[in-house]
Amino acid sequence: MNTASDLASLAALLADQTRAAMCLALLDGRAWTAGELAAHTGVAPSTATEHLHRLISGGLLVERRQGRHRYVQLSGPAVAQLIEDLSAHTSPRPAPAHGLRETTASAALRRGRTCYDHLAGRLGVAITDAMTVAGLLDQTGGFALTPAGLAWLTEVLKVGPDELRPAKRPLARGCLDWTERRQHLAGTAGAKLCRQLLDNAWVVRIGSSRAVRTTPAGKIALRRLLELPDID
Structure with a gap:
C-alpha cells in the first residue's frame, strides 16, 4: 500500500531539473549511457552518475550492462506514462528566444x-x-x-x-x-x-x-x- 512518504519520495526524484531532463530524454525508449545523459543535461559525468543512482534506486530507471558499457532505460511503460502525463499537465510557458x-x-x-x-x-x-x-x-x-x-x-x-x-x-x-x-x-x-x-x-x-x-x-x-x- 502506498504511503504519503512513498509519494513524497517519488515526487522528490522528479523535482530536480537534471533528473527530470534525463527522464524526458529516456522517453525515446532507447538505452542511454551515463556519459550521453551527462552531455545531454550539461552536467559532469560524476554528477550524472549520482543522479542516475537515485533514479535507479527509486525504481524509475533500470540499469543494463553490455560488456564494459553501462546503459540505463526507463523501467517500463508505466513510468513512461507517468512522465508523459506529468508533462501534459504542466502549464505552457511563453516561448523564450531560442537559436x-x-x-x-x-x-x-x-x-x-x-x-x-x-x-x-x-x-x-x-x-x-x-x-x-x-x-x-x-x-x-x-x-x-x-x-x-x-x-x-x-x-x-x-x-x-x-x-x-x-x-x-x-x-x-x-x-x-x-x-x-x-x-x-x-x-x-x-x-x-x-x-x-x-x-x-x-x-x-x-x-x-x-x-x-x-x-x-x-x-x-x-x-x-x-x-x-x-x-x-
Missing part, C-alpha cells in the same frame, strides 16, 4: 516523436484520429481496438496475432499528449503500430532525438491506409 537549432528541434518534436514505444505529437494524434474515423479504434468511454482494428493490425500491418494477446499491459489506452493536449494511442497496440511503421521505414527517427518524421513512402502508405493528411 535556430533549438527552435527547429522543438518544432520537430511537436510534429512527431516517440513517447517511449508509441507515436506522439501531431503525427500520433492524427493517426489516432484517423483510426477512430475508420472504425479501427473506439474512443467511447475509453480506448479499445474494434474487431476491424485487430484485423487491420494483423492482416494489413502484419503484426503477429500472438503479439496482441491479453497481457498485463492494456491492449489499447489513451495517453495525454503533452504538446497537443489530446489523447494519442498507447498500450500494446500503440507500441506494435509504432514498431511496424519504423520497421517499414514509413517513419524514421531524426538524428539522436526522439523526434520522427514520415518518409515519402510512409506518407503514401498512411494516406492509402488511413486517409492521413501530411503532417506539417
Whole structure:
C-alpha cells in the first residue's frame, strides 16, 4: 500500500531539473549511457552518475550492462506514462528566444516523436484520429481496438496475432499528449503500430532525438491506409 512518504519520495526524484531532463530524454525508449545523459543535461559525468543512482534506486530507471558499457532505460511503460502525463499537465510557458537549432528541434518534436514505444505529437494524434474515423479504434468511454482494428493490425500491418494477446499491459489506452493536449494511442497496440511503421521505414527517427518524421513512402502508405493528411 502506498504511503504519503512513498509519494513524497517519488515526487522528490522528479523535482530536480537534471533528473527530470534525463527522464524526458529516456522517453525515446532507447538505452542511454551515463556519459550521453551527462552531455545531454550539461552536467559532469560524476554528477550524472549520482543522479542516475537515485533514479535507479527509486525504481524509475533500470540499469543494463553490455560488456564494459553501462546503459540505463526507463523501467517500463508505466513510468513512461507517468512522465508523459506529468508533462501534459504542466502549464505552457511563453516561448523564450531560442537559436535556430533549438527552435527547429522543438518544432520537430511537436510534429512527431516517440513517447517511449508509441507515436506522439501531431503525427500520433492524427493517426489516432484517423483510426477512430475508420472504425479501427473506439474512443467511447475509453480506448479499445474494434474487431476491424485487430484485423487491420494483423492482416494489413502484419503484426503477429500472438503479439496482441491479453497481457498485463492494456491492449489499447489513451495517453495525454503533452504538446497537443489530446489523447494519442498507447498500450500494446500503440507500441506494435509504432514498431511496424519504423520497421517499414514509413517513419524514421531524426538524428539522436526522439523526434520522427514520415518518409515519402510512409506518407503514401498512411494516406492509402488511413486517409492521413501530411503532417506539417
